[in-house]
Amino acid sequence: MKAVSDYKEIVPKKKWFETIVVRVFFFFIGMGMQTAYRIDPDVRKEVDSWPETFSFCMSVVGGPSMLMLKKAGSFQYLGEKETFYCDVEMCFKNITFAYLIMTGRISVPNAIYHNRQFVKGSLNYGMSIIRVMNIVQTLLLPNFLARFYIKKVPKLTLKKLVNRAITYFNIGYGVIK
């Protein structure tokens, strides 16, 4: 029989792979949003309807995060920054959930239905933020992939392709930067 002292604390493994993937996707989405605000009229319309100095954060409980801030006529991606206040924070309950969402195994709407995330702050802008995320994802992903992420994929147009190229250029520039 084991003695009481044989029972030790067990520290579970860090999910480093998932964390890296989520971090990379957060970076893509953040840079994507920042660029989309400049080039996509729909995104601009949505973001302009938010109040000045509106901040929005997407995070994983105890994991990576991304912070967006609307300030001085731009929609800035501020990277992974510890935030003490933001107007709306969308928080995934576990890094695995975020990983599954980012790799297209669970669509964002599904994650919302499933309660795999929760929102801190005003829900009034929630729908608007989700629409912005949807547009950004159609910018980032080819249609056959975007299907996994969003409910309805818009038709591909030349403008969309050009915008996608600009977005990727900006993200690439953001990496070297």
Add this chain to the structure above:
Amino acid sequence: MLFKKNVVIPEYYEFFNSVKIISGYKALEAIPFELSRLGAKRPIIITDKGVAQAGLIKYVVDSFGGTDTVVGAIYDETPQDSSNIVVNQIASIYRANNCDSIIAVGGGSAIDTAKGVNIVITENSDDLLKFMGNYRLSKPMKPFAVIPTTAGTGSEVTMVAVIANPEKNVKMSFTSELLLPKFTVLDPRMTASMPSKITAATGMDALTHAVEAFIGTQKNPVSDAFAAAAMELIRNNIVTVVKEGGNKDVRLAMANASMLAGLAFSNSMVGVVHATAHATGGICHVPHGVANSILLPFGLEFYIGKSPKTKEYIESLLLHVAGPEMYVQTAPAERAVKAVAAIRSITSELNKLCGLPVRLSEVGVTEDKLESIAKSTLNDGALSFSPVEVSFEEALGVIKAAY
């Protein structure tokens, strides 16, 4: 195959409810014991003018007779839209009178206000903005009970409270399982005096909750069971309750149906009907129950044309809204359409009985408002739970059809 597989296991779902339900004749008399079980002896009663004028508070106060429980204070001026100003006012009354628990008596606004008061008291902060969102509360709340006086909202079993902040011009929404009351009392006396038109509207509100829960995106076996039971109770009782308001059996059945529908939808979420109804209510001040009742058939018709999966659920809906006989007599291909027709027949019967409106044009919505309603629909949180993506044109289509 006559019966389709009605119960499906979703790939993931969550269900939570911890409310003790006390239902039946003289159920109010159980309150003092339940309160003392929670260590409370001095509740504040939060209610609105209508309830107070109908003399319903007397039943509640009388139930304390013969026990050592006393009512700390009665606040009966809750306005139609609960706001943080009222919440803070009640909280100071609560503190001044050394109350130790909260009883909400009334409809949605009184219950939401009471939930807000509970937050303010528990967190000892008059700034509700800090707790906006989901899961922001952590401290155990004060004992809290709800006695619904309308059989419709289902707020007695939901973990959401919506409170307006006129200063910042936002509707603050709070979600936390801590907001759930410790117990709810369904006593037929409390709903017996409701006028027939309101009875019909709130009954249809409950039906809408149940239907939307049944076809909702988070639909799961647990919520299905509640929704099915709610629909059956409503189907069998809604016409009778409007005809004979004094019938206590029917009143109790409807109160239960509303509570069951609340249980179902608070966990499986609602969709386009609620989104459009919220928008209509927000812009044209149509009562929530009425708007729901008008928009329900049109919302379902919209779903039928859009998503085969939802259509399947609507087919099964026929079983619950029209009964098994009708279900087996109908060919599978026509079931969905028949289900909508069955709901329409309920509303048109209520229309004949008490004048429950069936068109938006009958409730003061003007044509020039339709676009702004559609626009506001897109910003409604309920829409994110709709099983199909809804665009502006589609939302406008649903509203125009209902006009």
Add this chain to the structure above:
Amino acid sequence: MGEAKEKEVSNVKEKNLPEIIGSSNKVLEVDLTTRTSTVYQVTDEERRMYLGGKGLGLKLIYDRMPAKIDPFGKDNIIAFMPGVLMGTGAPCSGRFSAVTKSPLTGIMDHASCGGPFGMSLKTAGWDGLLVKGISETPVYLVITSSGVEFKDASHLWGKDAFETQDLLGKNKNAGAAVIGQAGENKVLFANIVSGKRFLGRGGMGAVMGSKNLKAIYAIGGAYKIVAREKEKFDKIKKLATKRINANSVTSDMLRKFGTDNLVTYTNIAGIMPVHNFTSGSSENAYKLSGEYISENFNTKHHTCKPCTILCGKTGKFNGKDLSVPEYETVGVMGSNLEIFDPVLIAEWNDLCGRFGMDTISMGGTLAWVMEAGEKGLVKTNLKFGSPEGVAEAIEDTAYGRGFGQEMGKGSRALSQKYGGEDFAIQVKGMEMAAYDPRGSYGVGLNYAVANRGACHLSSTVMAQENFVHVLDPYSTIGKHVWVKFFEDFYCAMNSLHTCTFTSFAYILENPLTKYSGLFYLKLVMGYLYPLATKIADISIYHKFWSTITGMKMSRSDFLRAGERIHILERYMNTREGITVKDDTLPGRMLKEGRKNDPKGRVVPLEKMLKNYYRIRSYDENGKPTEGIMKKLSIAVH
């Protein structure tokens, strides 16, 4: 319209006026006791070693004032020093320095101001003004190109600062430096007012008050200041203006929304003080942000002259035209007291301005009183979140009435008397500005070692940590190097003298920094900091200095001069008794985490301090070593 007016003025100047090429190097020394004045000629050596402005002021005082004197005594000297940039038309050069021994902290104090006094003094032909002695009766000075006149100020005594300036006259070439009632009553954090701008911190107003000196009225416009190497200077000026207009911080955020635009950043980062620094952010902070204020209070520019950034603002509050409070003021008088009403804060700000009191120290003291009242240490009706009694408390403080007399001694004196030193948020007696060091470790080190006390402008590392996001605010790596670099750099900048905000534009708009972006900047600044401090582009500053004076000045000379000024100030402070024990933070910053920080972090000061002492060449007592004094050629006396 403002531009047209300025042009007109300069046209007049260009036609008639004699020119000062470079700098006049003449410093006017006034003795109030004997009512005499002398002129001191600054040598080229002094100019090269101490640049001007703050540096030269310190050096002149160091040579004239013994240690351990009474700040209110006749030996204390107050120096008003415009730099070489003043009057040349360089962007954002409308600022001058003042140096004295502070009654609040008991050590050296330097303040900088953008009021009209500096320009008038400079264009009257003076590169500095030293005032010592005590007048028997209230007096005010009139400075012209020919010297000083002593005038009776009994009709001005008791008047507030704005009224006094109106009474002195409205010559467009003249500018005044005056004190309000707070200075007359020797409130330890009274300030000196020039226009609607202030020599804010450390109680310079009380020093003037102790000398019975109500005002100094300089009538300028006698000379035109031109750079020695005019063409080169114009080129630099063009580049500097271009960079200011290209930079988003200076041309967009500061210009449109003033310093209050920082509220957004500090609130997100959790360094906005709330409830006497117990918490770091608030849901209501948006009401204090520059964006909210400019939207709701119809703000207009009202700035130092000349200025290119245009961050100063006035607005319509409750129908009155008041200055928009700066970020520090909304932080310490707003969120720190849990007041989120810009109208109230603007009114209190105006009140403090009229009385001539430092808003940061006033706010910090109010917050201490509120918390002490909460804890039962003092009896007061002031409460967090309630504006009741605040305006009265400000007035009582200015007039030294009742408990206000003790409040006028600052939070350090109060806490020594009543207890509660852990929550007296001050360093060396000076109240902390509105950046919580627990969310910005570099600022923690800066507050602890800054020469004049908890000064946020000694090295503005919060900008790198929390606004531009190039340094990790919760890391101690390299912070000592950055704090030292910025201290040296700002000492030099304050000796030129130009606006601190220009550093955003001049450094960040350098092509290398601009196009290399965040990722690379983070890497270089966060880990390769010795390299980064070597390549940061500060060329505009020393080129400005050398083109104006015609003397050679390299980047390293410039930073060396900054270091010399900083070390001299530190050495003077150690003579007054400052040791390693004083280089610390309030107990709250070292023991208690912020309420809204789940990790409960505190400032790891000791580690940073040790590294900082090493690179600063201080000994274990915090005194500059002989080696460094010799290296910087500072004479020990």
